[in-house]
Amino acid sequence: MRKLSTWSYLIAAVVVVLDQAAKYWILYVFRLPDRPAPVSVGPMRLSMVWNRGVSFGFLNLDAEWSRWALSVFSIAVAAALAVWARRVEKPLLALALGLVIGGAVGNVIDRVRYGAVTDFLDFSRLYFPWVFNVADSAITVGVALILWDSLIAPRKAPAG
Secondary structure, X not given: OHHHHHHHHHHHHHHXXXXXXXXXXXXXXXXXXXXXXXXXXXXXXXXXXXXXOOHHHOOOOOOHHXXXXXXXHHHHHHHHHHHHHOOOOOHHHHHHHHHHHHHHHHXXXXXXXXXXXXXXXXXXXXXXXXXXXXXXXXXXXXXXXXXXXXXXXXXXXXXX
């Protein structure tokens, strides 16, 4: 099933490209950090947040060591998932692993470049309290799919 691992890696690469392209646009084209107030687009706002913690600001520390510790942790998780992807036998799981790997790598790039993750998607008008980015979204959907596959998805009966 090596073909599925290729799909995982391709999905991861697409997530990294989409995440970094969105962040580039937000920072250097739209210049969100230079705007005095969030920009509203329907129920969504574009709000600039430099996240020094993990997903959705959890463990938000302002210490230099945390930047590198979280980067090393994220790379280790991505590497472990990449190894798991080599053995994956289900397309849904290949998709899930690719999403999480790509999201983790996308956020590591920010930590290394800026010292924090670029978050800008704000749905607080819909009572979602966190500001996030494309990588965070990919991680969240990927983890949900892994949980689905592990806990809920129907299993094939063993042959024999």
